[in-house]
Amino acid sequence: MSQTSSHVFLEEPIQAASTMRALVFHGANNISVERMPLPRARVGEAVIRVTLTTICGTDLHILRGEYPVKPGLIIGHEAVGVIHELGDGVTGYEVGERVLVGAITPCGQCTFCLSGDWSQCGGAIGGWKFGNTIDGAQAEYLRVPNAQANLAKIPDALTDEQVVLLADIASTGISAAESADLQIGDSVAIFAQGPIGLCATAGAKLKGASLIIVVDSDPVRMQMSKQVGADVVLDFSKQDVVAQIKSLTNGIGVDVAIEALGTQATFENALRVLRPGGTLSSLGVYSGKLSVPLEPFAAGLGDHKIVTTLCPGGKERMRRLMTLVLHGRLDLTPLLTHTFPLERITEAYQVFGDRRGGVIKVAIKP
Ligand SMILES: [Zn+2]
Ligand SMILES: [Zn+2]
Numbered sequence: 001m002s003q004t005s006s007h008v009f010l011e012e013p014i015q016a017a018s019t020m021r022a023l024v025f026h027g028a029n030n031i032s033v034e035r036m037p038l039p040r041a042r043v044g045e046a047v048i049r050v051t052l053t054t055i056c057g058t059d060l061h062i063l064r065g066e067y068p069v070k071p072g073l074i075i076g077h078e079a080v081g082v083i084h085e086l087g088d089g090v091t092g093y094e095v096g097e098r099v100l101v102g103a104i105t106p107c108g109q110c111t112f113c114l115s116g117d118w119s120q121c122g123g124a125i126g127g128w129k130f131g132n133t134i135d136g137a138q139a140e141y142l143r144v145p146n147a148q149a150n151l152a153k154i155p156d157a158l159t160d161e162q163v164v165l166l167a168d169i170a171s172t173g174i175s176a177a178e179s180a181d182l183q184i185g186d187s188v189a190i191f192a193q194g195p196i197g198l199c200a201t202a203g204a205k206l207k208g209a210s211l212i213i214v215v216d217s218d219p220v221r222m223q224m225s226k227q228v229g230a231d232v233v234l235d236f237s238k239q240d241v242v243a244q245i246k247s248l249t250n251g252i253g254v255d256v257a258i259e260a261l262g263t264q265a266t267f268e269n270a271l272r273v274l275r276p277g278g279t280l281s282s283l284g285v286y287s288g289k290l291s292v293p294l295e296p297f298a299a300g301l302g303d304h305k306i307v308t309t310l311c312p313g314g315k316e317r318m319r320r321l322m323t324l325v326l327h328g329r330l331d332l333t334p335l336l337t338h339t340f341p342l343e344r345i346t347e348a349y350q351v352f353g354d355r356r357g358g359v360i361k362v363a364i365k366p
Pocket of ligand 1: 056057058059079103106168
């Protein structure tokens with residue numbers, strides 16, 4: 001009797017300390033919160049206790065079986081947390097420090113990283129590891145690879161909510177204007193105002209655009225776009241947006257057109273409103289085939305530039321984005337429209353996926 005009770009008493013805390021709750025992907029439209037082994041930090045790694053995460057549009061593609069990941073994987077790739085364990089070789093950090101970890105975790109050592117292409121670490125899309133090739137952030141704990149390059153300390157003055165969107169959508173959205181080398185005074189058109197498009201709008205403003213025209217049809221998103229920096233908001237379901245944008249730019253077209261959805265129609269429209277010599281900055285993830293219409297492309301003679309960007313990551317990128325928030329240049333908290341505990345994350349997926357209740361982004365608290 002006493003043996004049995006002492007056995008149970010001893011095992012309980014051990015079990016509690018060696019497992020965690022996490023969202024596990026089992027196959028298309030099959031995800032659930034379950035107990036998984038608590039990750040341990042190996043050489044060069046860290047484990048953080050996640051205090052806030054979110055759901056990305058990419059996670060919806062994974063859930064629907066449109067982007068393949070292996071069954072049994074913990075998904076999610078945005079993490080704010082507290083350092084729980086540091087592996088050998090990780091220096092300059094203490095257990096208990098608050099950190100932001102980008103969706104992209106470059107190694108900082110390979111040919112791609114050392115060529116400046118951090119997001120393509122190790123090969124195409126290789127910088128994106130969380131919830132893609134290794135266990136992700138929709139969990140109580142997250143193991144961070146190459147921790148020395150990827151743990152960005154959060155200034156005390158900033159809350160988790162103020163920084164969580166910097167891990168992915170803000171870094172990606174803002175990069176559209178950076179990759180386009182947007183110049184002070186440039187005119188910009190942005191196609192789609194989902195979370196990434198809204199961040200692209202904020203980025204165009206940060207980079208000094210003189211006129212920011214955005215295109216969407218969702219009233220909540222159109223309203224939010226004004227809040228983050230849009231000057232003119234066009235509804236593609238009610239207007240000929242290409243003609244409108246040409247007219248707003250004296251028939252010339254915009255200096256920079258940003259595609260933030262990943263469809264043939266938005267890509268084409270971005271090209272149609274672009275001035276000769278302008279830059280089409282593409283953020284969308286396309287499927288099937290993408291074709292270039294020859295007339296707005298001037299049959300290949302218009303000196304148009306087409307650039308693409310995968311979310312920039314690594315701790316220096318996160319530090320820079322956090323300074324924008326710290327000094328009042330960027331506030332994305334209005335985009336966090338809903339909050340759910342981790343136990344109810346599958347419900348959060350439904351709300352986010354079906355765009356219920358004016359949702360833009362959901363905060364998930366483990
Ligand atoms: Zn994402
Ligand atoms: Zn690398």
